Amino acid sequence: MRRKGNGYYILRALPGIFMLLILFLIPLSLNFSYAFKDNGRALIEIFTDSYTLHLLRFTLTEAILSALISVLAALPFAAFFSAYRFPLRRTVLTLSGLSFTIPTILVVLGFVIWYGNNGLLNAFLMKILGRDYSVIYVLYSFKAIILAHVYLNFPIAFLLITNAWTGMSDSQEKASYTLGKGKLKTFLVITLPRLRGAIIAAFILIFLYCFSSFAIILVLGGNPAFSTFETEIYRRVHVNVDREGAAALSLFSFFITGILLIITSRTRSVKKAERRERRLKKAEGKSLIAAVFIILMILLFILPPMLSIVYRAFFTKAGDFTLRAWEDIARKSTGFSSSAILAIINSFLIALTSSLFAVLLGSRIALATAKTGSRILPVLSSLPMAAGSVTLGLGFSLLAVTVEHDSLFFSYMLVIASHLIIVLPFAVRTIIPGAEAIPSSLAKASYTLGISRGKTVRKVENPLLSSYKRKAFAFAFALSLGEVNATLTLSDGHVTTLPILIYRMIGSYNYQGAAALGTLLLLEALIVFIIGEGGKKHAVS
Helix, strand or coil: CCCCCHHHHHHHHHHHHHHHHHHHHHHHHHHHHHHCHHHHHHHHHHHHCHHHHHHHHHHHHHHHHHHHHHHHHHHHHHHHHCCEECCCHHHHHHHHHHHHCCCHHHHHHHHHHHHCCCCHHHHHHHHHHCCCCCCCCCCCCHHHHHHHHHHHHHHHHHHHHHHHHHCCCCHHHHHHHHCCCCHHHHHHHHHHHHHHHHHHHHHHHHHHHHHCCCHHHHHHHCCHHHCCHHHHHHHHHHCCCCHHHHHHHHHHHHHHHHHHHHHHHHHHCCCCCCCCCCCCEECCCHHHHHHHHHHHHHHHHHHHHHHHHHHHHHECCCCCECCHHHHHHHCCCCCCCCCHHHHHHHHHHHHHHHHHHHHHHHHHHHHHHHHHCCCHHHHHHHHHHHHCHHHHHHHHHHHHHHHCCCCHHHHHHHHHHHHHHHHHHHHHHHHHHHHHCCCHHHHHHHHHCCCCHHHHHHHHHHHHCHHHHHHHHHHHHHHHHCCCHHHHHHCCCCCCCHHHHHHHHHHCCCHHHHHHHHHHHHHHHHHHHHHHCCCCCCCCC
């Protein structure tokens, strides 16, 4: 329903819409121009090359399998957490939310240190079982890709499904039990259909993330046979120096993800069920023992890779305590052109700038969306998600080549622009639920009292969005802080961020130096997560 003052909200959102379209269309149009060079030769080759079909097949396979395993693994845990209350329940759910802010490069580093052939897990097992124990080979394989994706996305599926499940009334299930139906049949006939929306939303969210996965595929796959669209685009730019082929492949990828995004938007338009919190039973006896076991399973899956980064930052491979990596950081002697201190400063300033602009512009777009009921604005704000960060990074790198501008300031601006267009859609999605929750009667009462529209937004509506904006800022900051895809594709040697330096250290087998920097990155991610959790009233969209 359209409300008074809609035009004003659209006008306020115009700068954000304009910025979004400019930062999206410029790199995309450059990709188009390069793809259609020589009468579209590169584009024709992409569509007729059997290797493109191989890339599509593998990308779909790893994304579908990762999303499917993540959702199926999350269901039994969500079922228990939606039925019982017990100590540490809220802590585990909060810890699951941390997955939204953990940079992907930390997952890669944690897996290398924990699951590596000479990693901490194998070292521990050999101490327990003896030297004759066979090493567990996980890295540089298809199973490493799937395991890393499940590690990163299982908590997300678990949190989304648990929140949806606990928000459903259990009256229908109780009625089914009264009629003599068993728990399995009740779940299949009553509960599962009601959870369908949350399950599909979690599956598609994870699928889209895995479809555009980059660092995990590039490092943990370790095999050209495990190439996706994103890794192939990067390889063509930096190895083959085939910008036309990379641009053509990016357009093909954009076409596929665009279709998936349309499907997602249709799924999200399904009418939401009435939310009514169910009463949780207190876990006692066998259920309390089960709660302890389940918590241990979750923690033993989530914590070791992250804790291994902190451990490796202070201990050598042989287990001796050392501060050498920290001394190297203090001396700025990382062995690369940009020092660790400069990389830390770069990451912080770029993340701060891009997230502040994302919240400022995103809140205006979110308010305009809620006030007008527009279905176009959410689609527009989601377009960068369809393009993918590597594709956007490629477009900005083509811009640098086109304008032939090599200044340090211009390089920083391109990196900030790429980060802004990547995090802006997430900021909009995070704030929209808060904007939709604002009662229209508040604005009407404000207008009745003769208060202007601008003052109504500043004094009435913006304060109600504060917790959502704080959550959006933390989410955007964490995404920018850990962004490696676009930055690596765009990297010209001028701007080195913390994730890029960690990536290079992993490539040079300097795991202790990478772990020290990774510990700092993990600490920053924890801080912004705590900031985001500061408001009780928020939503993840």
